[in-house]
Amino acid sequence: DGGITQSPKYLFRKEGQNVTLSCEQNLNHDAMYWYRQDPGQGLRLIYYSQIVNDFQKGDIAEGYSVSREKKESFPLTVTSAQKNPTAFYLCASRPGQGGYGYTFGSGTRLTVV
């Protein structure tokens, strides 16, 4: 079955550490996205990528980095520069530009300890 796989489901990070969240899709979608979800704030866009080897900052990119070396993969690194990283992170994809809804992964819960 086609879909998006995010791993790990839960992740714990110590202060000052970088961590990488994995996102893989087998839907052959061109566009991929990373969102952060906090209670009461909805989904906020971190980064998005329309094609391989190209990505753009979203609304809250500071303290995060991404790469898009393969169409199927869009990993997100949460760096030590992100001051409040504890959140639920969601990866999504869709075919491309235009009126298509997202397919989301099941999310990664990151907690700073």
Place this chain on the structure above:
Amino acid sequence: QKEVEQDPGPLSVPEGAIVSLNCTYSNSAFQYFMWYRQYSRKGPELLMYTYSSGNKEDGRFTAQVDKSSKYISLFIRDSQPSDSATYLCATFTGGFKTIFGAGTRLFVKA
């Protein structure tokens, strides 16, 4: 002002009730409107998708868009406990950026 406003709830209804979930948006250029359902600790799933104004029905769910008042609604008929979730409205003009509401938590009591 947020581009999409949504009452966070929670909204609690008895089983079998008709549920009305609503959002307002600020940009008249928005053309595409979506509703997502998100169960606890899961990713959102696309529930309904409409373009421009009007109604769209799918089983017990009806999505309604009123562009004159910049108001979008989701109605759930004969609500079930399995409908208990957070419902997110979303919209965009086309292109690559979608704007989400904060989500409304719905509880359907058996």
